Amino acid sequence: MILGHEASGVVDAVGADVTHLRPGDRVCMEPGIPDFRSVETLRGMYHLDPAVRFWATPPIHGCLTPTVVHPASLTYRLPDSVSFAEGAMVEPLAIGVHAAAKANIRPGDIAVVTGAGTIGMMVVHAALAGGCAEVIVSDVAAEKLALIDRLPEVTTVDARSQDLAKVVAERTDGRGADLFLEASGSSKPHETMIDLVCPGGRIVLVGMPAAPVGLDVVALQAKEIALTGTFRYANVWDRALKLLGSGRIDLKPLISGAFDFADSVAAFRRAAEHRPDDVKLQISL
Structure with missing residues (x-):
């Protein structure tokens, strides 16, 4: 199974009806994809939709791959001041927000x-x-x-x-x-x-x-x-990004290490060590 549910990246292509994103945009992605027609989604509680498909939650594969296909409505442009590393931290930050x-x-x-x-x-x-x-x-x-x-x-x-x-x-x-x-x-x-x-x-x-x-x-x-x-998050990713973009929240000190994809095994071995001063380890593709 492919792991990973916290990610940022660059838009490669968009659908014909997508107007707020374009190829080359730096983005991060909300990993839970609901049934957009469900009662929970229509009431604004899409994170509580029983049919939600969440990255790296069996049997749904995660995002530790070169490319993913993702709904545009759950894809957010990164502010210019927010790095890819910080963008990958929006998912846990959204839980706090x-x-x-x-x-x-x-x-x-x-x-x-x-x-x-x-x-x-x-x-x-x-x-x-x-x-x-x-x-x-x-x-x-x-x-x-x-x-x-x-x-x-x-x-x-x-x-x-x-x-x-x-x-x-x-x-x-x-x-x-x-x-x-x-x-x-x-x-x-x-x-x-x-x-x-x-x-x-x-x-x-x-x-x-x-x-x-x-x-x-x-x-x-x-x-x-x-x-x-609380369970995960809903309707807060834009707010989390604004807090990062404004500098009100600085998550850089919580990024404990970065690894190339070729060194993924070493990254997971490091995570398995449970070092007391590690918070987040990241893998770049």
Whole structure:
């Protein structure tokens, strides 16, 4: 099976009815192709279409090939200031932007993000771009925390040696965070997330635990906390590209290495090492 679902490239040819793209355009591609006639698509939730065909999700092949044929409506021109390497990062960034949109961020909010992996970092960037004054990020990987700690609005918490609840209380004068965005996929944050959120706050679930988790419904109700889940993204790729093009979000520090296609095996071997300071490795054709 051909892998790959995060990509950028150059338009080789367009269909007769395509007017917004032309050969030679630098582009990135949204990898989920829905049934454009489905109820979900017509309601604007095309990412939830049960028939969606998503690159590198069996049995659909991915994009690690010299060429792909892709719907023009899911293909986006890169701003001149955005490199191909950054363009290939729009897919995970879109997950963060979608989560930030679901969070209904208000200017000056303080957010907690659990998980400083690739998706967690994208959520942090999107939350800050969306108006958060501060994001408190918790993880067990010091190397990942060091990467995101470069942002002045970020407070990092090493969950191995620090108490997240104590830090949140200190940073919010005991009130609790306005937002809680879970991006680790671990079940542990679910045990305390309600306690960390202020009355009337919001919780957005981005990570997916491997098994069902419990929820204190009464505690959620007593604080009137809004809880929502997210799945991939919809209608945010243009916004993600604008944030990159304007310089509001800089993803270059998260590109840990680049390999030629001929060295793809070495790239996958590197990825399999799970180096603690690696975020994204890229292959160029």
